[in-house]
Amino acid sequence: MNQTIQAISSVSGTISVPGDKSISHRAIMLGSIANGKTYVEGFLNSDDCLSTIRVFRQLGVEIEKVKETSYTIRGKGLNSLKEPQEILNVGNSGTTIRLTSGILSGQSFHSVLTGDDSIARRPMGRIVEPLRIMGAQIDGRENGKYAPLSIRGNRLKGITYKTPVASAQIKSAILFAGLYADKETTVIEPYLSRDHSEKMLKQFGAKLNINKNTITIQPEPELEGQKIIVPGDFSSAAFFIAAALIVPNSLLRIKNVGINSTRVGFLEAVKAMNGSVEIEDIRYYGVEPMADLVIKTSSLHGITISGEWIPKIIDELPLLAVIASQAEGTTIVRDAIELRVKETDRIKTIVSEMRKIGVKIEELKDGFIIEGKQYIEGGRVSTHGDHRIGMAMAIAGLVSKKPIIIENTGVISISYPGFLDDLAKISKS
Known part of the structure; x- marks a missing residue:
């Protein structure tokens, strides 16, 4: 199954993501x-x-x-x-x-x-x-x-x-x-x-x-x-956080998201990039914390991510490449060799797919380097059977000059069966 994603004018509304x-x-x-x-x-x-x-x-x-x-x-x-x-x-x-x-x-x-x-x-x-x-x-x-x-x-x-x-x-x-x-x-x-x-x-x-x-x-x-x-899955919420940060005129609330401190490296990263993400109503049901997140369009800048930060952001690093392409300056990811033994070699795969849509990105042995403020041209990409690559490409499509056609989006059901439907709900043309 293929899916075509095209640019939108804003992201808005309130959404909940499936369980962690x-x-x-x-x-x-x-x-x-x-x-x-x-x-x-x-x-x-x-x-x-x-x-x-x-x-x-x-x-x-x-x-x-x-x-x-x-x-x-x-x-x-x-x-x-x-x-x-x-x-x-x-x-x-x-x-x-x-x-x-x-x-x-x-x-x-x-x-x-x-x-x-x-x-x-x-x-x-x-x-x-x-x-x-x-x-x-x-x-x-x-x-x-x-x-x-x-x-x-x-x-x-x-x-x-x-x-x-x-x-x-x-x-x-x-x-x-x-x-x-x-x-x-x-x-x-x-x-x-x-x-x-x-x-x-x-x-x-x-x-x-x-x-x-x-x-x-x-x-x-x-x-x-x-x-x-089970609180909402932070790794799933990350895709909507990214969308609201980089699509103009956006304001999004995500409810009941798990904010376990060992999982929110992506949240720390986008805040370090000057992203506007507010955490509201922190609460516990059992041993895991959850909260509501409020995200606004932000003027982002590049950062370097390495060392002990990596285990807390490992699943969101392909998505970070999309965000980094829209930020001012350079973003560098190192010490992420673990990405090479995920569902795919996620370093190689995100580099190849970003290049297909016109983004300049340098592959490192343990990460990547990407310059910011690039135009995403659009084009045809593959998920390579990897759910997170597919979802990252969908977010890129929201700010692309031309549509992005994503092949084999059926694999997204591995972690988030209703992702494309939820993305459509908050996308304003």
């Missing part, structure tokens, strides 16, 4: 191994999150949809999962395959995890290595570097592990495996990555000690079912 993808995944996983009923409200019904539901149903968990975005999970404890009769297919979801591998490593049965072509290309050695050190019996292509992954559950050992990169998926896989270990497990990150797993583990009753980027978890807790209210 990371929190939705984790609510299903932890609810499945807790005791009793977990109720999840505001669940993201995207392809990726539905893959997690499908996998845990195959593992014997009763998961019932009670409303459009609400689910009940009836967990029976840490060791209640059942050996699946079929291969577990995670679709396009890297979160599902990596975090579930941590849980399955401590089970008493054999399971096999696979996914689509994108999953087959994404590195799994980064979780396989620490899980093997803990005693997990895992194999896969190229000695476990790539899926499919074959996991024979085992009694695990607690370890102390320094992750090579700041990655919530690596950290979470180890912490989830640590629930089944014989003693405490410690993860040390170079920088603090997203902390949704730690927050939710605590909410369910796990015992954690957190000291900056060092997290220690105690084994075999009694996890108890919880009520989880």
Whole structure:
């Protein structure tokens, strides 16, 4: 499916974005191994999150949809999962395959995890290595570097592990495996990555000690079912923030957005670029903060993004390239080598697609350099099967001289099924 996006005169109105993808995944996983009923409200019904539901149903968990975005999970404890009769297919979801591998490593049965072509290309050695050190019996292509992954559950050992990169998926896989270990497990990150797993583990009753980027978890807790209210996904909201910042005469309110401090690097970046984004009515439902955001058209300037900023903005960096093309001066992104092992090589892909629409951008090994105040000429681009590239190109189309035709926009449903409809609602011609 292709979509044509053309320039508009303003962005205005009030909008809500679907539930947070990371929190939705984790609510299903932890609810499945807790005791009793977990109720999840505001669940993201995207392809990726539905893959997690499908996998845990195959593992014997009763998961019932009670409303459009609400689910009940009836967990029976840490060791209640059942050996699946079929291969577990995670679709396009890297979160599902990596975090579930941590849980399955401590089970008493054999399971096999696979996914689509994108999953087959994404590195799994980064979780396989620490899980093997803990005693997990895992194999896969190229000695476990790539899926499919074959996991024979085992009694695990607690370890102390320094992750090579700041990655919530690596950290979470180890912490989830640590629930089944014989003693405490410690993860040390170079920088603090997203902390949704730690927050939710605590909410369910796990015992954690957190000291900056060092997290220690105690084994075999009694996890108890919880009520989880999922805030709006900040990474989804970021696209509308970008639209309101760069389209003239815009004023937009986005309601109920999650503002977890480890997720809002993009918000910090656009404020550093002189973007007008106001945070209103901060509140908590459980352990995650949410707020309303009010965004106005702004005169932006370029900045440099690197170091510990990167883990908090990693998913929004392709979008940042679009914003940077409309800002005064130069924007530089470094230390973002992790972008090369996402759904696509997002450095290579955003550079190629921006060039197709007339934007000058320099590719770096670990990022990119882009000069501001460029005209976006328009043209034909591809998502390359990557939802975030597709959405970033849609935002570029709002300020393009000629329309932008985006190929294969169906992949956007991986994280935000109604994105194009919501974009149309706030776009004024």
